[in-house]
Amino acid sequence: MSAILLIVVPLLAAFISILFKKASPYILLIVSFASVIVLGYIELEVITIGGFASPYGINLVFDQYSLIGLYIVNTLFFLVVAINCVKFKEMSTILLIALAGLNGLLLTGDLFNLFVFIEISGIAAYLITATNKNPLATFNYLVAGTVGSSLYLVGLIILYAMFGTLNMADMANEIAVSGVDASLVAFPFLLMFIGLGVEAKLLPFNSWVKGILASSNKLTGPIIASVYAATIGFVVGRLLTSVFVFSDTLGLVITIILLASIIAGEAMAFSSNKVREILLFSSIAQAGLVVLVFLQGFIGWGVFLVVANAAGKFILFTVTNHASDELGTDEVNDLKGLFVNNKIVGLAFTVASLSAIGLPVFLGFVVKMNILGDLFAEGNLFIPAVILITSVVEGIYFVRLLIKLWYKEHDLPVVQYDFIIKYVVVILAILIMVFGVYTAPIETEANDLDLISFVEGGNL
Amino acid sequence: MKNFLALLLTLFLGYMIIASLSNNEAFPKYGEADVSSRVSQRYIDRNVTENPGEVLYGEATNLESGSANTIAAIVTDYRSFDTLGEVTVLTVSALGVALLLGGAKQSRIELNFKPNFMLRVGSRALFGIILMTGMYISIHGHLTPGGGFPGGSMIASSLLLLYLADDEFRANIKGVKVIQSVAGSAYVIAGLLGLFIGTYFLENLLDTAVLGDLFSAGMIPIIYVLIGFKVGSEISRIIDNFLTEESV
Numbered sequence: 001m002s003a004i005l006l007i008v009v010p011l012l013a014a015f016i017s018i019l020f021k022k023a024s025p026y027i028l029l030i031v032s033f034a035s036v037i038v039l040g041y042i043e044l045e046v047i048t049i050g051g052f053a054s055p056y057g058i059n060l061v062f063d064q065y066s067l068i069g070l071y072i073v074n075t076l077f078f079l080v081v082a083i084n085c086v087k088f089k090e091m092s093t094i095l096l097i098a099l100a101g102l103n104g105l106l107l108t109g110d111l112f113n114l115f116v117f118i119e120i121s122g123i124a125a126y127l128i129t130a131t132n133k134n135p136l137a138t139f140n141y142l143v144a145g146t147v148g149s150s151l152y153l154v155g156l157i158i159l160y161a162m163f164g165t166l167n168m169a170d171m172a173n174e175i176a177v178s179g180v181d182a183s184l185v186a187f188p189f190l191l192m193f194i195g196l197g198v199e200a201k202l203l204p205f206n207s208w209v210k211g212i213l214a215s216s217n218k219l220t221g222p223i224i225a226s227v228y229a230a231t232i233g234f235v236v237g238r239l240l241t242s243v244f245v246f247s248d249t250l251g252l253v254i255t256i257i258l259l260a261s262i263i264a265g266e267a268m269a270f271s272s273n274k275v276r277e278i279l280l281f282s283s284i285a286q287a288g289l290v291v292l293v294f295l296q297g298f299i300g301w302g303v304f305l306v307v308a309n310a311a312g313k314f315i316l317f318t319v320t321n322h323a324s325d326e327l328g329t330d331e332v333n334d335l336k337g338l339f340v341n342n343k344i345v346g347l348a349f350t351v352a353s354l355s356a357i358g359l360p361v362f363l364g365f366v367v368k369m370n371i372l373g374d375l376f377a378e379g380n381l382f383i384p385a386v387i388l389i390t391s392v393v394e395g396i397y398f399v400r401l402l403i404k405l406w407y408k409e410h411d412l413p414v415v416q417y418d419f420i421i422k423y424v425v426v427i428l429a430i431l432i433m434v435f436g437v438y439t440a441p442i443e444t445e446a447n448d449l450d451l452i453s454f455v456e457g458g459n460l
Numbered sequence: 461m462k463n464f465l466a467l468l469l470t471l472f473l474g475y476m477i478i479a480s481l482s483n484n485e486a487f488p489k490y491g492e493a494d495v496s497s498r499v500s501q502r503y504i505d506r507n508v509t510e511n512p513g514e515v516l517y518g519e520a521t522n523l524e525s526g527s528a529n530t531i532a533a534i535v536t537d538y539r540s541f542d543t544l545g546e547v548t549v550l551t552v553s554a555l556g557v558a559l560l561l562g563g564a565k566q567s568r569i570e571l572n573f574k575p576n577f578m579l580r581v582g583s584r585a586l587f588g589i590i591l592m593t594g595m596y597i598s599i600h601g602h603l604t605p606g607g608g609f610p611g612g613s614m615i616a617s618s619l620l621l622l623y624l625a626d627d628e629f630r631a632n633i634k635g636v637k638v639i640q641s642v643a644g645s646a647y648v649i650a651g652l653l654g655l656f657i658g659t660y661f662l663e664n665l666l667d668t669a670v671l672g673d674l675f676s677a678g679m680i681p682i683i684y685v686l687i688g689f690k691v692g693s694e695i696s697r698i699i700d701n702f703l704t705e706e707s708v
Contacts, residue, residue, distance in 0.1 A: 002655060002661070004655070004661045008648055008651065008652065008661065011544075011548060011648055012645055012648040012649070012652075014548075014551075015551070015640075015641050015644035015645040015648065016641060016645055018555075018637055018640055018641040018644075019637060019638065019641045047661075048660055049540075049541045049660060049661050049662055050537065050538065050539075050540055050541065050654075050660055050661070050662045050663055050664070051509065051524075051654075051658070051659065051660040051663045051664070052508050052509065052524075052538055053508070053509075055499050056499055056502055056503070056508040056538060057508070057538055057539070058539060058541045058542065090559060093555055094552060094555055094556070094559070097548060097551070097552045097555075100548070101548075104545070112539075112542060113541065113542055113545065116542050116545035116546060116549070117545065119545075119549050120545060120548050120549055120552060123549060123552045123553055123556065124552055126556070127552070127555070127556040127559060130556075130559065130560065158481065158487065161487060161488065161493070162486045162487050162488070163486075164493070164495075164497060164498025164499060164500065165498070165499050166499070178486070180485070180486040184484050184485065184486040184487075185486060186480070187476065187477070187480035187481070
């Protein structure tokens with residue numbers, strides 16, 4: 001079986017579901033479930049399309065790196081769909097196209113093909129966020145996203161004019177062979193980085209995030225903050241570690257901006273009184289950290305940081321947004337005592353937030369610990385200091401939030417969580433704890449990912 | 461103030477583009493790029509998989525990509541997967557318009573002029589000609605400039621003409637939806653046939669015949685016609701959504 005089916009089958013299903021409106025939620029459910037199952041049966045390989053070998057044709061790179069990405073993204077996507085497919089029937093076709101786009105982003109080995117998938121998944125995301133019933137925010141997102149992808153395209157055009165190729169591996173190779181100074185290619189890479197930075201929620205380009213996630217519902221919250229964030233994390237990781245060439249000065253400037261992004265995100269989260277805002281600012285900070293880790297060249301632990309964030313944010317946003325959908329508010333004070341009658345969901349929420357802080361026994365701890373260790377080993381002290389200080393801030397506002405959500409005597413908010421939400425968040429929370437204690441498999445995996453270079457045919 | 465900042469930012473970006481690209485040795489001057497070292501040269505020579513020697517119009521046979529129009533060869537053969545993606549972009553945009561503007565029951569928006577009889581009849585006559593031109597351009601995409609995207613837009617524009625010249629006219633939206641779905645699915649299925657019968661997704665399975673003949677280039681004209689239908693139906697649906705409103 002070929003990994004291209006992961007893109008093509010959702011696409012075919014989407015085209016067919018245009019005609020069968022009634023059946024489309026079930027088509028979506030089946031296809032997204034099959035995408036997860038089928039991953040276990042596909043061999044790792046580089047896939048040529050149309051019979052023209054790269055760099056002349058387009059290729060897909062299905063290696064260890066994209067496999068992990070596909071597993072986490074497809075699983076979380078299926079869970080979002082399982083929770084929401086009945087409520088948002090009219091979105092089924094668009095969600096199918098979004099799935100095709102996300103899988104394409106994770107698989108493609110071609111820079112222009114990446115742009116096409118950025119457009120597909122981006123437009124699908126604008127439409128999905130239209131269910132927030134906050135048209136102005138969605139419009140802002142649309143403008144920001146479109147300008148971002150145009151900047152990516154301009155950067156790519158300049159690169160194509162310079163090196164005459166679009167394939168990622170070939171591009172990296174051509175740049176290395178031509179021996180040009182990194183400062184000469186700094187500008188196109190900066191444009192592409194900004195373009196991706198819009199979707200990745202990096203500091204100056206993330207003005208859309210607040211409008212979208214602060215009014216998000218049970219569908220848009222998890223899908224934007226968890227599924228899309230994970231995908232774009234993997235894309236940025238691959239480009240930063242294997243394709244982009246940054247000169248030292250530019251690298252330093254970007255590092256400082258990313259640190260500012262992390263600090264600003266945590267500070268905003270600290271000063272907010274709304275649950276969804278706290279979560280969205282914390283995900284801005286985490287996105288900055290992800291890009292920073294990849295920029296330092298730590299592929300393996302960067303990957304698991306993305307995975308830990310995606311799983312955690314999925315739980316946090318699903319639980320919060322269900323409550324705020326029911327109650328019509330997400331003020332911390334209105335949600336006080338939410339977990340008194342919803343202990344199981346509350347426990348899962350607690351696990352996810354403690355893992356985000358990076359407390360021991362949880363997955364977040366293992367990842368943060370190893371990243372800090374790697375940074376110290378390189379003699380880098382400034383970045384770990386920032387990470388540690390922001391973790392403390394994160395700890396304060398998450399614990400403050402948890403205390404409010406757990407303790408209240410009377411006038412408790414009435415929120416019923418249905419069986420499927422309970423089931424999903426608990427399983428994810430258990431996984432976060434299991435891999436927080438039993439760390440051997442992720443450690444080997446992370447080291448494997450670090451060793452092998454994508455340019456020499458991927459981590460097959 | 462906001463506008464002024466935006467102007468400054470734009471000027472800064474413009475300055476950055478000029479400053480970073482002028483006298484940049486990696487960025488070739490206009491007309492001085494060494495084309496022979498680029499991937500595009502192989503597309504022109506058609507020697508990505510095997511060397512066919514000199515490619516002559518009306519003589520060369522069995523090329524890896526048998527389209528006389530090199531753009532078509534790149535768009536629907538060498539990089540056909542991107543084109544499938546672009547078609548999807550159009551689909552999801554049209555779906556978005558339908559999601560935001562469409563509703564259960566639709567009727568035409570009132571135009572602020574009354575089209576007269578002559579306009580209605582004249583536009584019907586013109587409709588056929590525009591439609592035929594659109595079809596012609598789609599079908600001959602592998603020979604002449606054009607292809608499915610401009611051809612499909614022309615097909616849609618013939619419908620737009622009817623919409624504007626007749627305030628009662630509505631296209632058969634059910635039919636448009638069927639075309640939209642079937643043309644898109646057929647493109648994907650054509651790709652899957654390549655994967656299951658041949659080796660690669662979107663592989664050109666048919667004989668490419670003589671370069672320059674109408675029946676040549678294998679799958680390319682078929683795919684271009686499908687794109688023409690797909691683009692035409694998507695844009696028609698967008699037109700319909702914009703010119704109708706929910707009836708009370």
